[in-house]
Amino acid sequence: MQRGVHDVLPTATHDEASRESFVVALKSHVATEVTGGNRLFFDTVAAPEFKRRHGYAPRNRSDVRRAMNPVPYYQMSSSLKRTTQELMWDYVGSSVERQLPALLDRAKQVTASPKGSLHLDADLPLPRYLTAVDIHCMPGNYTTDLVDGDVFAGALYDRSVYLFAMGGLGAYNDDVGRTLITALKEKFPRFHPRRILDLGCAVGHSTLPYCDAFPGSEVHAVELGAPMLRYAHARAEALGKHVHFSQQNAERTNYPDGHFDLIVSHILFHETSSKAVPRILKECHRLLAPGGITLHCEGPPWNRMSPYEASILDWDTHYNAEPYIGQVHDEDPKHLMTAAGFSPSQYLDLSVPSVTMSRYFPQLFSEGNNGIDGTWWYFGASK
Amino acid sequence: MAKAKKKAAKAKGGSKKPTASATPPAQPIKRIRTAKGRRPYFFDDPNIDKLLAMIMALTGEVSVIRERLDTHERLAEKKQAPTSKNIEAYKPSESVDQWRVQWRAEYIARILRIVTDELERIKMQEKDDDYDKIVDEVSK
Numbered sequence: 001m002q003r004g005v006h007d008v009l010p011t012a013t014h015d016e017a018s019r020e021s022f023v024v025a026l027k028s029h030v031a032t033e034v035t036g037g038n039r040l041f042f043d044t045v046a047a048p049e050f051k052r053r054h055g056y057a058p059r060n061r062s063d064v065r066r067a068m069n070p071v072p073y074y075q076m077s078s079s080l081k082r083t084t085q086e087l088m089w090d091y092v093g094s095s096v097e098r099q100l101p102a103l104l105d106r107a108k109q110v111t112a113s114p115k116g117s118l119h120l121d122a123d124l125p126l127p128r129y130l131t132a133v134d135i136h137c138m139p140g141n142y143t144t145d146l147v148d149g150d151v152f153a154g155a156l157y158d159r160s161v162y163l164f165a166m167g168g169l170g171a172y173n174d175d176v177g178r179t180l181i182t183a184l185k186e187k188f189p190r191f192h193p194r195r196i197l198d199l200g201c202a203v204g205h206s207t208l209p210y211c212d213a214f215p216g217s218e219v220h221a222v223e224l225g226a227p228m229l230r231y232a233h234a235r236a237e238a239l240g241k242h243v244h245f246s247q248q249n250a251e252r253t254n255y256p257d258g259h260f261d262l263i264v265s266h267i268l269f270h271e272t273s274s275k276a277v278p279r280i281l282k283e284c285h286r287l288l289a290p291g292g293i294t295l296h297c298e299g300p301p302w303n304r305m306s307p308y309e310a311s312i313l314d315w316d317t318h319y320n321a322e323p324y325i326g327q328v329h330d331e332d333p334k335h336l337m338t339a340a341g342f343s344p345s346q347y348l349d350l351s352v353p354s355v356t357m358s359r360y361f362p363q364l365f366s367e368g369n370n371g372i373d374g375t376w377w378y379f380g381a382s383k
Numbered sequence: 384m385a386k387a388k389k390k391a392a393k394a395k396g397g398s399k400k401p402t403a404s405a406t407p408p409a410q411p412i413k414r415i416r417t418a419k420g421r422r423p424y425f426f427d428d429p430n431i432d433k434l435l436a437m438i439m440a441l442t443g444e445v446s447v448i449r450e451r452l453d454t455h456e457r458l459a460e461k462k463q464a465p466t467s468k469n470i471e472a473y474k475p476s477e478s479v480d481q482w483r484v485q486w487r488a489e490y491i492a493r494i495l496r497i498v499t500d501e502l503e504r505i506k507m508q509e510k511d512d513d514y515d516k517i518v519d520e521v522s523k
Contacts, residue, residue: 100412140418
């Protein structure tokens with residue numbers, strides 16, 4: 001699939017593009033030829049050995065990890081996976097660093113007379129889950145400003161997400177949003193929100209499709225990282241989409257009660273914490289107007305998969321600096337929604353085939369690539 | 384040789400490197416290179432993980448050189464000089480792109496052959512002492 005370009009997307013020299021292609025090829029090889037093989041070692045070597053030692057078969061993801069850690073094949077595949085992730089950030093990081101002054105200029109130019117808006121709050125306290133680790137090994141995380149008016153983190157993220165997903169999230173990395181919209185329109189064909197809020201929007205990959213899907217709706221988006229938001233704003237303007245970006249914590253925003261008809265998030269929760277998720281959902285309840293809908297994309301709960309499958313996703317908890325991705329899948333989504341104030345009868349739970357992945361890359365998104373299988377899972381409620 | 388170098392420099396528009404911006408800052412902006420959070424090591428000796436990281440980085444650089452060489456050859460086919468400017472301006476066609484995707488996949492499979500080799504042996508249900516048995520058997 002051809003990558004979608006826009007005026008603030010970092011460019012790549014011949015060799016930079018070549019490095020990017022290499023890391024995609026390496027990631028693809030590791031996903032399709034290497035990591036999938038772990039299952040065989042689990043069944044034939046690790047699980048029997050675990051049972052011999054402990055007197056019972058591996059019962060959960062932690063048991064699976066303990067069983068697999070000593071297996072040389074697992075060590076090799078894990079080391080390759082981690083190295084591939086680091087190479088990706090390093091390749092794209094060096095390219096963005098080289099052209100940062102030009103990117104800053106372009107971001108300024110495309111936002112000179114904006115149709116959307118950007119509100120930053122330099123005094124906003126950052127939660128510990130964003131300051132303690134650099135999520136998924138992205139050096140500097142979403143929040144570091146290298147220079148005044150910085151866009152580095154956003155540019156790094158935009159270019160890298162495309163590589164990480166091997167293009168599977170679509171030309172503009174917007175698959176999670178587009179798939180949610182498809183499901184929403186199918187289930188609620190007459191629903192047309194006046195105001196939409198996207199929580200933890202990053203650079204707005206999944207935010208922008210709402211502009212086209214619901215013409216005339218006001219689209220708002222919050223995010224904690226200032227360099228992500230500056231880039232998101234510039235990117236949206238460059239692509240002619242009108243979005244109101246604001247630097248706020250989704251746990252407590254400054255919008256009035258009942259301000260939105262649709263509140264969404266796209267793979268946000270696993271990057272927060274067990275204390276933050278209930279607060280975010282309570283905030284959704286406060287912000288949602290009667291008749292409104294809220295939907296959130298995450299990986300499906302563990303209890304819908306085997307301990308072995310859960311351990312594939314749990315790899316990132318321990319080895320890819322995503323400290324909450326393990327626990328978040330243990331939460332009971334229906335309980336979370338009702339605890340936030342939504343009626344159990346209004347609970348929504350949808351598994352939806354991805355609009356781009358299942359079409360273009362069915363073979364890659366099997367077990368080998370973090371358990372992503374071409375289906376997105378959304379939970380939420382109407383009010 | 385010196386003449387050729389001079390010619391190449393001329394084609395590039397002199398030896399001056401293109402600047403990224405009309406008004407570059409006095410100090411280059413430096414990125415953060417190390418991600419906060421534990422760096423996991425998987426092998427019993429962490430130096431094996433480090434060596435693997437070095438080998439894969441080197442594998443990446445060889446891939447880049449190979450692709451650059453391919454660009455040289457593609458330019459030559461069009462009777463163009465392989466100057467930096469021509470290399471940067473070169474846009475591979477879809478068929479060239481596909482060939483490169485295929486080449487990279489085969490190249491990486493060659494580098495990582497030993498990893499998948501272990502997997503194939505498990506699939507073959509071959510045990511290490513099977514071989515010792517055959518040594519005994521053919522020697523009797």
